[in-house]
Amino acid sequence: MKVPREKLIAYTTSSGACAEEPLPSAIGLKILLEGGNAADAAIAMSFSLAVTIPHLGGVGGDLFLLVKNPNGKLTVINGSGYAPRGLSEAFLRSQGLSKVPETGPLSPVVPGMVDGLRLLHKRFGSTEWKRLVEPAVELARRGFPSPPALAKAIRGSENLLMRDYGSKITYLGKGFESEGSLVKFPGLARLLEILSEDPRAFYEGEVAERIVNYVNSLGGVMDLRDFKEYRATVDDPLLGTYKGWKVAELPPNSQGLTTLALLKILENEKVPEDPLERAVSLIRASKIAYKIRDEHLGDPRFLKFRPEELISQEFIDSLVHEEGEVVEESIDGDTTFFVVADKQGMVVAGIQSLFYAFGSGITEPIFQVTLNSRAQAFSLIKERPNYLEPLKRPLHTLSIAMIKNDDREIFLGLSGGNLRPQFHFLLISNIVDYNMDIGDAISEVRYGWVPGSNSVITDTIAVNELKSIVGKKLKVVQGRTGVASALEIKGEKVKIFASDPRGDGYPYVLA
Numbered sequence: 001m002k003v004p005r006e007k008l009i010a011y012t013t014s015s016g017a018c019a020e021e022p023l024p025s026a027i028g029l030k031i032l033l034e035g036g037n038a039a040d041a042a043i044a045m046s047f048s049l050a051v052t053i054p055h056l057g058g059v060g061g062d063l064f065l066l067v068k069n070p071n072g073k074l075t076v077i078n079g080s081g082y083a084p085r086g087l088s089e090a091f092l093r094s095q096g097l098s099k100v101p102e103t104g105p106l107s108p109v110v111p112g113m114v115d116g117l118r119l120l121h122k123r124f125g126s127t128e129w130k131r132l133v134e135p136a137v138e139l140a141r142r143g144f145p146s147p148p149a150l151a152k153a154i155r156g157s158e159n160l161l162m163r164d165y166g167s168k169i170t171y172l173g174k175g176f177e178s179e180g181s182l183v184k185f186p187g188l189a190r191l192l193e194i195l196s197e198d199p200r201a202f203y204e205g206e207v208a209e210r211i212v213n214y215v216n217s218l219g220g221v222m223d224l225r226d227f228k229e230y231r232a233t234v235d236d237p238l239l240g241t242y243k244g245w246k247v248a249e250l251p252p253n254s255q256g257l258t259t260l261a262l263l264k265i266l267e268n269e270k271v272p273e274d275p276l277e278r279a280v281s282l283i284r285a286s287k288i289a290y291k292i293r294d295e296h297l298g299d300p301r302f303l304k305f306r307p308e309e310l311i312s313q314e315f316i317d318s319l320v321h322e323e324g325e326v327v328e329e330s331i332d333g334d335t336t337f338f339v340v341a342d343k344q345g346m347v348v349a350g351i352q353s354l355f356y357a358f359g360s361g362i363t364e365p366i367f368q369v370t371l372n373s374r375a376q377a378f379s380l381i382k383e384r385p386n387y388l389e390p391l392k393r394p395l396h397t398l399s400i401a402m403i404k405n406d407d408r409e410i411f412l413g414l415s416g417g418n419l420r421p422q423f424h425f426l427l428i429s430n431i432v433d434y435n436m437d438i439g440d441a442i443s444e445v446r447y448g449w450v451p452g453s454n455s456v457i458t459d460t461i462a463v464n465e466l467k468s469i470v471g472k473k474l475k476v477v478q479g480r481t482g483v484a485s486a487l488e489i490k491g492e493k494v495k496i497f498a499s500d501p502r503g504d505g506y507p508y509v510l511a
Contacts, residue, residue, distance in 0.1 A: 007439030016509035079116020086221030105220030298385030
Protein backbone atom coordinates (compact mmCIF):
# COMPACT_ATOMS: atom_id res chain seq x y z
CA MET A 1 0.00 0.00 0.00
CA LYS A 2 1.79 3.11 -1.22
CA VAL A 3 0.92 6.71 -0.52
CA PRO A 4 -1.14 7.96 -3.48
CA ARG A 5 1.61 10.11 -4.99
CA GLU A 6 4.25 9.45 -7.61
CA LYS A 7 7.69 8.46 -6.39
CA LEU A 8 10.44 11.03 -6.95
CA ILE A 9 13.52 9.34 -8.38
CA ALA A 10 16.44 10.29 -10.64
CA TYR A 11 19.27 8.30 -12.23
CA THR A 12 22.82 9.30 -13.16
CA THR A 13 26.31 7.92 -13.70
CA SER A 14 27.80 11.18 -12.43
CA SER A 15 26.82 13.05 -9.28
CA GLY A 16 23.76 14.41 -7.53
CA ALA A 17 22.16 15.79 -4.40
CA CYS A 18 18.94 15.28 -2.53
CA ALA A 19 17.49 17.35 0.34
CA GLU A 20 14.13 18.22 1.83
CA GLU A 21 14.14 21.63 0.12
CA PRO A 22 14.89 22.33 -3.59
CA LEU A 23 17.10 25.42 -3.11
CA PRO A 24 19.75 23.70 -0.96
CA SER A 25 19.81 20.75 -3.38
CA ALA A 26 20.37 23.13 -6.29
CA ILE A 27 23.15 24.86 -4.35
CA GLY A 28 24.83 21.53 -3.69
CA LEU A 29 24.61 20.69 -7.37
CA LYS A 30 26.18 24.04 -8.27
CA ILE A 31 29.15 23.31 -6.00
CA LEU A 32 29.59 19.96 -7.75
CA LEU A 33 29.39 21.63 -11.17
CA GLU A 34 32.13 24.04 -10.13
CA GLY A 35 34.46 21.17 -9.27
CA GLY A 36 33.72 20.69 -5.58
CA ASN A 37 33.47 17.24 -4.09
CA ALA A 38 30.62 15.71 -2.08
CA ALA A 39 31.96 17.11 1.21
CA ASP A 40 32.05 20.61 -0.25
CA ALA A 41 28.50 20.26 -1.57
CA ALA A 42 27.30 18.90 1.79
CA ILE A 43 28.68 21.94 3.63
CA ALA A 44 26.92 24.34 1.25
CA MET A 45 23.68 22.35 1.48
CA SER A 46 23.76 22.15 5.27
CA PHE A 47 24.22 25.89 5.74
CA SER A 48 21.53 26.59 3.12
CA LEU A 49 19.07 24.28 4.87
CA ALA A 50 19.83 26.19 8.08
CA VAL A 51 18.55 29.30 6.29
CA THR A 52 15.53 27.95 4.38
CA ILE A 53 14.16 25.69 7.13
CA PRO A 54 15.75 27.12 10.30
CA HIS A 55 13.05 25.57 12.49
CA LEU A 56 14.34 22.11 11.53
CA GLY A 57 18.09 22.33 11.16
CA GLY A 58 19.40 25.78 12.02
CA VAL A 59 22.93 26.69 13.09
CA GLY A 60 21.82 26.55 16.74
CA GLY A 61 21.34 22.79 16.45
CA ASP A 62 23.25 19.55 16.02
CA LEU A 63 24.54 17.53 13.07
CA PHE A 64 25.72 14.01 12.29
CA LEU A 65 27.45 13.00 9.06
CA LEU A 66 28.17 9.60 7.52
CA VAL A 67 30.95 9.91 4.94
CA LYS A 68 32.16 7.33 2.43
CA ASN A 69 35.46 8.33 0.89
CA PRO A 70 36.32 7.18 -2.65
CA ASN A 71 38.13 4.05 -1.40
CA GLY A 72 34.99 2.90 0.44
CA LYS A 73 35.92 3.67 4.05
CA LEU A 74 33.04 4.95 6.22
CA THR A 75 33.58 7.75 8.73
CA VAL A 76 31.13 9.31 11.21
CA ILE A 77 31.39 12.96 12.21
CA ASN A 78 29.55 13.68 15.45
CA GLY A 79 28.51 17.33 15.64
CA SER A 80 26.20 16.91 18.61
CA GLY A 81 26.59 19.28 21.53
CA TYR A 82 27.02 18.74 25.24
CA ALA A 83 25.23 20.09 28.31
CA PRO A 84 26.42 23.41 29.76
CA ARG A 85 28.74 22.98 32.73
CA GLY A 86 26.13 24.69 34.92
CA LEU A 87 23.33 22.24 34.09
CA SER A 88 22.94 19.35 36.53
CA GLU A 89 20.26 17.45 38.39
CA ALA A 90 21.15 19.31 41.57
CA PHE A 91 20.64 22.65 39.82
CA LEU A 92 17.29 21.56 38.36
CA ARG A 93 16.09 20.37 41.79
CA SER A 94 17.16 23.68 43.30
CA GLN A 95 14.86 25.38 40.78
CA GLY A 96 11.95 23.13 41.71
CA LEU A 97 12.22 21.13 38.48
CA SER A 98 11.97 17.34 38.15
CA LYS A 99 13.26 17.22 34.56
CA VAL A 100 14.90 19.40 31.94
CA PRO A 101 12.23 21.74 30.52
CA GLU A 102 11.08 21.01 26.97
CA THR A 103 11.66 24.63 25.90
CA GLY A 104 13.22 27.77 27.33
CA PRO A 105 16.73 28.77 28.44
CA LEU A 106 17.58 25.51 30.23
CA SER A 107 16.73 23.24 27.27
CA PRO A 108 19.65 23.89 24.84
CA VAL A 109 22.98 22.10 24.68
CA VAL A 110 25.98 23.81 23.09
CA PRO A 111 25.20 23.73 19.33
CA GLY A 112 27.47 21.32 17.46
CA MET A 113 26.45 21.79 13.84
CA VAL A 114 28.93 24.49 12.80
CA ASP A 115 31.95 22.68 14.22
CA GLY A 116 30.76 19.43 12.65
CA LEU A 117 30.86 21.11 9.24
CA ARG A 118 34.28 22.60 10.04
CA LEU A 119 35.56 19.13 10.81
CA LEU A 120 34.04 17.73 7.60
CA HIS A 121 35.89 20.39 5.60
CA LYS A 122 39.15 19.75 7.43
CA ARG A 123 38.97 16.02 6.77
CA PHE A 124 37.45 15.85 3.31
CA GLY A 125 36.92 19.30 1.77
CA SER A 126 38.58 20.43 -1.47
CA THR A 127 37.07 23.90 -2.03
CA GLU A 128 37.80 27.08 -0.12
CA TRP A 129 35.57 27.23 2.98
CA LYS A 130 34.38 30.78 2.30
CA ARG A 131 33.04 29.77 -1.11
CA LEU A 132 30.89 27.06 0.51
CA VAL A 133 29.22 29.38 3.01
CA GLU A 134 28.55 32.23 0.56
CA PRO A 135 25.37 30.73 -1.00
CA ALA A 136 23.72 30.59 2.43
CA VAL A 137 24.82 34.17 3.13
CA GLU A 138 23.14 35.31 -0.08
CA LEU A 139 19.95 33.36 0.66
CA ALA A 140 19.62 34.95 4.09
CA ARG A 141 20.47 38.45 2.85
CA ARG A 142 18.68 38.54 -0.54
CA GLY A 143 15.73 36.46 0.59
CA PHE A 144 13.91 33.37 -0.63
CA PRO A 145 10.27 32.29 -1.00
CA SER A 146 8.91 30.92 2.28
CA PRO A 147 8.79 27.11 1.86
CA PRO A 148 5.59 25.30 2.86
CA ALA A 149 7.37 23.61 5.79
CA LEU A 150 8.63 26.89 7.27
CA ALA A 151 5.34 28.73 6.75
CA LYS A 152 3.39 25.91 8.40
CA ALA A 153 5.85 25.69 11.30
CA ILE A 154 5.59 29.41 12.03
CA ARG A 155 1.79 29.23 12.03
CA GLY A 156 1.83 26.21 14.31
CA SER A 157 4.44 27.59 16.71
CA GLU A 158 3.18 31.15 17.14
CA ASN A 159 2.55 30.76 20.87
CA LEU A 160 6.07 29.45 21.45
CA LEU A 161 7.68 32.17 19.34
CA MET A 162 5.67 34.93 21.02
CA ARG A 163 7.20 34.07 24.41
CA ASP A 164 10.72 35.06 23.37
CA TYR A 165 11.77 38.52 22.17
CA GLY A 166 14.39 37.19 19.73
CA SER A 167 12.06 34.61 18.21
CA LYS A 168 9.23 37.12 17.94
CA ILE A 169 11.21 39.72 16.02
CA THR A 170 12.89 37.07 13.82
CA TYR A 171 9.84 35.11 12.67
CA LEU A 172 6.58 36.93 13.44
CA GLY A 173 4.83 39.92 11.92
CA LYS A 174 6.66 39.78 8.60
CA GLY A 175 4.39 37.54 6.55
CA PHE A 176 6.76 34.57 6.69
CA GLU A 177 3.82 32.35 7.66
CA SER A 178 2.46 32.71 4.11
CA GLU A 179 3.88 30.24 1.59
CA GLY A 180 5.87 31.96 -1.14
CA SER A 181 6.31 35.24 0.75
CA LEU A 182 9.84 36.69 0.68
CA VAL A 183 11.86 35.66 3.76
CA LYS A 184 15.00 37.50 4.82
CA PHE A 185 17.24 36.94 7.84
CA PRO A 186 19.71 39.86 7.89
CA GLY A 187 21.15 38.94 11.29
CA LEU A 188 21.73 35.35 10.19
CA ALA A 189 23.31 36.64 6.98
CA ARG A 190 25.77 38.64 9.07
CA LEU A 191 26.54 35.60 11.22
CA LEU A 192 27.17 33.42 8.18
CA GLU A 193 29.40 36.10 6.71
CA ILE A 194 31.48 35.97 9.91
CA LEU A 195 31.54 32.16 9.80
CA SER A 196 32.65 32.22 6.16
CA GLU A 197 35.91 33.71 7.41
CA ASP A 198 36.29 31.39 10.41
CA PRO A 199 33.81 28.73 11.59
CA ARG A 200 35.29 28.79 15.08
CA ALA A 201 33.95 32.34 15.40
CA PHE A 202 30.67 30.69 16.39
CA TYR A 203 32.37 29.39 19.54
CA GLU A 204 34.89 32.13 20.33
CA GLY A 205 34.28 35.88 20.32
CA GLU A 206 31.22 38.07 19.84
CA VAL A 207 28.85 35.39 18.51
CA ALA A 208 29.35 33.08 21.48
CA GLU A 209 29.22 36.00 23.90
CA ARG A 210 25.88 37.21 22.55
CA ILE A 211 24.35 33.73 22.64
CA VAL A 212 25.55 33.04 26.19
CA ASN A 213 24.52 36.46 27.48
CA TYR A 214 21.07 36.30 25.92
CA VAL A 215 20.31 32.78 27.13
CA ASN A 216 21.54 33.58 30.62
CA SER A 217 19.52 36.81 30.74
CA LEU A 218 16.47 34.57 30.45
CA GLY A 219 17.57 32.20 33.22
CA GLY A 220 20.02 29.92 31.43
CA VAL A 221 23.33 28.60 32.76
CA MET A 222 25.62 28.68 29.72
CA ASP A 223 29.30 29.61 30.05
CA LEU A 224 31.67 30.96 27.40
CA ARG A 225 34.00 28.06 28.22
CA ASP A 226 31.23 25.67 27.14
CA PHE A 227 31.50 27.12 23.65
CA LYS A 228 35.25 27.68 23.48
CA GLU A 229 36.07 24.11 24.52
CA TYR A 230 33.53 22.41 22.25
CA ARG A 231 34.84 20.25 19.38
CA ALA A 232 33.03 17.87 17.05
CA THR A 233 34.48 14.35 16.95
CA VAL A 234 35.27 11.58 14.47
CA ASP A 235 34.16 7.98 14.96
CA ASP A 236 33.60 4.71 13.15
CA PRO A 237 30.08 3.54 12.30
CA LEU A 238 28.39 0.77 14.22
CA LEU A 239 28.10 -2.35 12.03
CA GLY A 240 25.49 -5.11 11.83
CA THR A 241 23.87 -7.43 9.31
CA TYR A 242 20.41 -8.26 8.03
CA LYS A 243 19.78 -11.31 5.82
CA GLY A 244 23.15 -11.17 4.12
CA TRP A 245 23.27 -7.38 3.83
CA LYS A 246 25.86 -5.33 5.70
CA VAL A 247 24.30 -2.53 7.75
CA ALA A 248 26.00 0.57 9.16
CA GLU A 249 24.45 2.97 11.66
CA LEU A 250 25.67 5.86 13.78
CA PRO A 251 27.22 4.82 17.11
CA PRO A 252 26.20 6.20 20.52
CA ASN A 253 25.36 8.86 21.56
CA SER A 254 23.08 8.32 18.52
CA GLN A 255 20.14 5.94 18.86
CA GLY A 256 21.33 4.18 15.68
CA LEU A 257 21.95 0.98 17.63
CA THR A 258 18.18 0.71 18.12
CA THR A 259 17.76 0.09 14.40
CA LEU A 260 20.37 -2.68 14.50
CA ALA A 261 18.57 -4.26 17.45
CA LEU A 262 15.26 -4.26 15.56
CA LEU A 263 16.94 -5.89 12.56
CA LYS A 264 18.49 -8.56 14.78
CA ILE A 265 15.20 -9.32 16.56
CA LEU A 266 13.13 -9.55 13.38
CA GLU A 267 15.69 -11.11 11.04
CA ASN A 268 14.45 -14.69 11.36
CA GLU A 269 10.72 -14.01 11.53
CA LYS A 270 8.46 -14.93 8.65
CA VAL A 271 7.92 -12.05 6.24
CA PRO A 272 4.20 -11.48 5.49
CA GLU A 273 3.01 -10.79 1.98
CA ASP A 274 1.84 -7.26 2.89
CA PRO A 275 4.43 -4.99 4.58
CA LEU A 276 1.65 -3.49 6.71
CA GLU A 277 1.15 -6.87 8.36
CA ARG A 278 4.58 -6.56 10.01
CA ALA A 279 3.10 -4.04 12.45
CA VAL A 280 2.41 -6.47 15.30
CA SER A 281 5.92 -7.94 15.09
CA LEU A 282 7.54 -4.52 14.82
CA ILE A 283 5.69 -3.21 17.87
CA ARG A 284 6.70 -6.25 19.91
CA ALA A 285 10.33 -5.96 18.79
CA SER A 286 10.34 -2.22 19.43
CA LYS A 287 9.47 -2.72 23.08
CA ILE A 288 12.69 -4.72 23.44
CA ALA A 289 14.86 -2.48 21.24
CA TYR A 290 13.75 0.70 22.98
CA LYS A 291 14.41 -0.88 26.36
CA ILE A 292 18.01 -1.34 25.21
CA ARG A 293 18.10 2.25 24.02
CA ASP A 294 16.61 3.84 27.12
CA GLU A 295 18.55 1.81 29.67
CA HIS A 296 21.93 1.44 27.97
CA LEU A 297 22.61 4.23 25.44
CA GLY A 298 23.99 7.72 25.90
CA ASP A 299 27.34 9.49 25.77
CA PRO A 300 29.79 6.71 24.78
CA ARG A 301 32.16 7.66 27.63
CA PHE A 302 29.54 6.46 30.12
CA LEU A 303 28.31 3.19 28.60
CA LYS A 304 28.40 0.10 30.81
CA PHE A 305 28.38 -2.29 27.83
CA ARG A 306 30.16 -2.10 24.50
CA PRO A 307 27.65 -1.33 21.71
CA GLU A 308 28.43 -4.66 20.05
CA GLU A 309 27.35 -6.49 23.21
CA LEU A 310 23.97 -4.74 23.22
CA ILE A 311 23.05 -6.16 19.79
CA SER A 312 24.43 -9.64 20.42
CA GLN A 313 21.95 -12.49 20.16
CA GLU A 314 22.69 -13.50 23.75
CA PHE A 315 21.87 -10.05 25.12
CA ILE A 316 18.70 -9.70 23.06
CA ASP A 317 17.53 -13.20 24.07
CA SER A 318 17.83 -12.14 27.72
CA LEU A 319 15.26 -9.40 27.08
CA VAL A 320 12.63 -11.15 24.97
CA HIS A 321 10.10 -11.26 27.81
CA GLU A 322 10.78 -7.74 29.06
CA GLU A 323 9.54 -4.34 28.04
CA GLY A 324 11.06 -0.97 28.71
CA GLU A 325 9.68 1.21 31.48
CA VAL A 326 9.57 4.48 29.54
CA VAL A 327 7.13 7.34 29.69
CA GLU A 328 5.20 8.26 26.60
CA GLU A 329 7.41 10.23 24.24
CA SER A 330 6.60 13.03 21.85
CA ILE A 331 6.36 12.20 18.16
CA ASP A 332 6.81 15.73 16.92
CA GLY A 333 10.60 15.86 16.60
CA ASP A 334 11.74 17.85 13.57
CA THR A 335 14.83 17.01 11.56
CA THR A 336 16.13 17.30 8.03
CA PHE A 337 18.22 14.72 6.15
CA PHE A 338 20.24 15.14 2.96
CA VAL A 339 22.62 13.08 0.83
CA VAL A 340 25.10 14.01 -1.89
CA ALA A 341 27.51 12.01 -4.07
CA ASP A 342 30.23 13.04 -6.50
CA LYS A 343 31.58 11.28 -9.58
CA GLN A 344 34.80 10.32 -7.77
CA GLY A 345 32.89 8.03 -5.42
CA MET A 346 32.55 10.14 -2.27
CA VAL A 347 29.18 10.14 -0.51
CA VAL A 348 28.11 12.38 2.36
CA ALA A 349 24.84 11.76 4.19
CA GLY A 350 23.89 14.34 6.80
CA ILE A 351 21.16 14.89 9.34
CA GLN A 352 20.65 18.08 11.38
CA SER A 353 18.07 19.21 13.90
CA LEU A 354 16.95 21.51 16.71
CA PHE A 355 14.99 18.51 18.13
CA TYR A 356 11.47 20.01 17.92
CA ALA A 357 10.23 22.80 15.68
CA PHE A 358 12.17 25.93 16.71
CA GLY A 359 13.87 23.89 19.43
CA SER A 360 14.05 25.78 22.70
CA GLY A 361 11.99 28.65 21.29
CA ILE A 362 14.91 30.93 22.21
CA THR A 363 16.48 33.01 19.42
CA GLU A 364 19.49 35.28 19.98
CA PRO A 365 18.14 38.48 18.35
CA ILE A 366 21.28 40.02 16.81
CA PHE A 367 22.51 37.00 14.84
CA GLN A 368 19.10 35.28 14.74
CA VAL A 369 20.37 31.95 16.09
CA THR A 370 17.48 29.76 17.23
CA LEU A 371 18.78 27.31 19.82
CA ASN A 372 18.05 23.61 20.09
CA SER A 373 16.25 21.87 22.94
CA ARG A 374 18.42 18.74 23.10
CA ALA A 375 19.06 18.87 26.84
CA GLN A 376 15.50 17.65 27.42
CA ALA A 377 16.65 14.24 26.12
CA PHE A 378 18.68 13.62 29.29
CA SER A 379 17.43 11.25 31.96
CA LEU A 380 17.47 11.96 35.70
CA ILE A 381 17.84 8.25 36.51
CA LYS A 382 21.41 8.02 37.88
CA GLU A 383 21.93 4.40 36.90
CA ARG A 384 21.56 5.15 33.18
CA PRO A 385 24.34 6.27 30.83
CA ASN A 386 22.05 9.11 29.70
CA TYR A 387 21.90 10.62 33.18
CA LEU A 388 22.26 14.41 33.07
CA GLU A 389 25.76 15.64 33.87
CA PRO A 390 27.67 18.79 32.87
CA LEU A 391 29.61 18.65 29.56
CA LYS A 392 27.94 15.35 28.64
CA ARG A 393 26.30 14.59 25.30
CA PRO A 394 22.66 13.46 25.53
CA LEU A 395 21.20 10.36 23.89
CA HIS A 396 20.39 11.57 20.40
CA THR A 397 17.44 10.66 18.18
CA LEU A 398 19.43 11.47 15.03
CA SER A 399 20.74 8.52 13.01
CA ILE A 400 21.67 7.53 9.44
CA ALA A 401 21.63 4.06 7.88
CA MET A 402 23.68 2.46 5.12
CA ILE A 403 22.98 -1.02 3.76
CA LYS A 404 25.05 -2.95 1.24
CA ASN A 405 25.14 -6.26 -0.60
CA ASP A 406 27.18 -7.42 -3.59
CA ASP A 407 25.45 -5.12 -6.09
CA ARG A 408 23.60 -2.41 -4.15
CA GLU A 409 24.80 0.19 -1.64
CA ILE A 410 22.12 2.45 -0.15
CA PHE A 411 22.32 5.49 2.13
CA LEU A 412 19.04 6.52 3.73
CA GLY A 413 17.61 8.76 6.40
CA LEU A 414 14.53 10.72 7.38
CA SER A 415 12.90 12.84 10.03
CA GLY A 416 11.02 10.96 12.70
CA GLY A 417 12.44 11.68 16.14
CA ASN A 418 12.01 8.78 18.53
CA LEU A 419 10.27 6.73 15.85
CA ARG A 420 13.24 6.91 13.46
CA PRO A 421 14.63 3.40 14.25
CA GLN A 422 11.28 1.87 13.33
CA PHE A 423 11.10 3.90 10.13
CA HIS A 424 14.67 2.86 9.27
CA PHE A 425 13.69 -0.76 9.81
CA LEU A 426 10.69 -0.40 7.49
CA LEU A 427 12.75 1.22 4.74
CA ILE A 428 15.40 -1.50 5.01
CA SER A 429 12.77 -4.26 5.10
CA ASN A 430 11.04 -2.81 2.04
CA ILE A 431 14.32 -3.04 0.14
CA VAL A 432 15.64 -6.36 1.46
CA ASP A 433 12.48 -8.35 2.13
CA TYR A 434 10.24 -6.95 -0.61
CA ASN A 435 12.91 -6.16 -3.23
CA MET A 436 11.65 -2.59 -3.72
CA ASP A 437 13.67 0.12 -5.39
CA ILE A 438 14.41 3.07 -3.12
CA GLY A 439 11.61 5.19 -4.62
CA ASP A 440 8.97 2.56 -3.83
CA ALA A 441 10.52 1.86 -0.42
CA ILE A 442 10.16 5.52 0.51
CA SER A 443 6.62 5.89 -0.89
CA GLU A 444 5.35 2.79 0.91
CA VAL A 445 3.11 3.39 3.93
CA ARG A 446 5.00 3.87 7.21
CA TYR A 447 3.88 3.33 10.77
CA GLY A 448 5.44 3.34 14.21
CA TRP A 449 4.69 2.58 17.83
CA VAL A 450 5.00 5.62 20.09
CA PRO A 451 7.37 4.43 22.86
CA GLY A 452 5.75 4.06 26.25
CA SER A 453 2.21 4.31 24.90
CA ASN A 454 -0.59 2.29 23.35
CA SER A 455 -0.57 4.46 20.22
CA VAL A 456 0.53 3.71 16.66
CA ILE A 457 1.10 6.47 14.10
CA THR A 458 0.61 5.88 10.39
CA ASP A 459 -0.13 7.60 7.08
CA THR A 460 -3.71 8.76 6.54
CA ILE A 461 -4.68 6.11 4.01
CA ALA A 462 -3.57 3.23 6.26
CA VAL A 463 -5.41 4.07 9.50
CA ASN A 464 -8.39 1.76 9.05
CA GLU A 465 -6.40 -1.13 7.65
CA LEU A 466 -3.83 -0.92 10.44
CA LYS A 467 -6.61 -0.91 13.04
CA SER A 468 -7.77 -4.28 11.72
CA ILE A 469 -4.22 -5.64 11.99
CA VAL A 470 -3.13 -4.46 15.46
CA GLY A 471 -6.47 -4.99 17.19
CA LYS A 472 -8.40 -2.97 19.75
CA LYS A 473 -5.67 -2.74 22.39
CA LEU A 474 -3.74 -0.18 20.37
CA LYS A 475 -4.93 3.23 19.26
CA VAL A 476 -4.15 3.93 15.60
CA VAL A 477 -3.97 7.57 14.58
CA GLN A 478 -2.94 9.50 11.50
CA GLY A 479 0.28 11.47 11.93
CA ARG A 480 3.56 12.50 10.39
CA THR A 481 5.79 9.59 9.41
CA GLY A 482 8.87 11.52 8.40
CA VAL A 483 10.33 12.88 5.18
CA ALA A 484 12.94 10.55 3.70
CA SER A 485 15.70 10.75 1.11
CA ALA A 486 17.98 8.03 -0.20
CA LEU A 487 20.86 7.32 -2.54
CA GLU A 488 21.50 3.95 -4.14
CA ILE A 489 24.75 3.08 -5.88
CA LYS A 490 24.05 0.15 -8.18
CA GLY A 491 26.89 -1.80 -9.66
CA GLU A 492 29.99 0.25 -10.35
CA LYS A 493 28.57 3.49 -11.74
CA VAL A 494 24.79 3.97 -11.58
CA LYS A 495 23.52 6.30 -8.85
CA ILE A 496 19.84 6.60 -7.99
CA PHE A 497 18.54 9.47 -5.85
CA ALA A 498 15.06 9.45 -4.33
CA SER A 499 13.00 12.05 -2.47
CA ASP A 500 9.90 11.54 -0.38
CA PRO A 501 6.56 12.67 -1.86
CA ARG A 502 5.58 13.56 1.71
CA GLY A 503 8.02 16.49 1.59
CA ASP A 504 8.95 19.41 -0.66
CA GLY A 505 12.26 18.20 -2.10
CA TYR A 506 13.36 16.72 -5.42
CA PRO A 507 16.36 14.61 -6.44
CA TYR A 508 18.86 16.65 -8.47
CA VAL A 509 21.47 14.95 -10.69
CA LEU A 510 24.18 15.86 -13.20
CA ALA A 511 24.66 14.09 -16.51
